[in-house]
Amino acid sequence: MAWSPGTWTLGPITVFDTETTGAGAGDRVVSLGAVRLDAALEPEATLHLAFSPGIPCHWGAIRVHGMSDAFLACHPPFEAHADEVATFFNGHAAAAHNFAFDRRMLGGEFARLGLDPPWGTGLCTMQAWRRAYPGERVGLARAAAACGFERETALHGALEDAWLAVQLLRHLHGLPSVPMRLHGITNGPAHSLAEA
DSSP, rough: OOOOOOOOOOOOEEEEEEEESSSTTTOOEHHHHHEOTTTTTTEEEEEEEEEOSSSSOOOHHHHHHHOHHHHTTTOOOOOGGGHHHHHHHHOOEEEEEEEEHHHHHHHHHHHHTTTOOOSSEEEEHHHHHHHHHHSSSHHHHHHHHHOOOOOOSSOOOHHHHHHHHHHHHHHTTTOOOOOOOOOOOSSSSOOOOGGO
């Protein structure tokens, strides 16, 4: 759906990001970060999960997100959390930075279970940023930096990237930034990526 900056009128929305085993048709989601916003684009709740994908991660994907196959094997498969994820999205609008990719990857997880994606309208903060700032770099890190935010480390984390997209969405609608409430993955062993 094409949309432009302006007054927000689409009601509650979930802004999300996925980390994956790779970018191919057979690749799987290994982590989901999501921030649910109310109709005023104020944060309500977060979700941060990791999944055992059942296939190895491409080395390039591990360089991006830092999650080893051994670490991911300690987590449940996506299907164990499909209901929780669907409830979190609740049929409302969804947004991501490069929505086409995240929709394909997360939607593919639901399709494997014979389910439709649990969101309605889909919005892309990257496309909106490109329209609002023609000629500027549109990658998440560059766009977030223009709003005064950057990743805590060089690694991509699904929840942190979802929060950065929240900041872009709010900026595009003339709203101030909000505190980013980051937390670890909530559905696996309590050990860090460094221990995996």
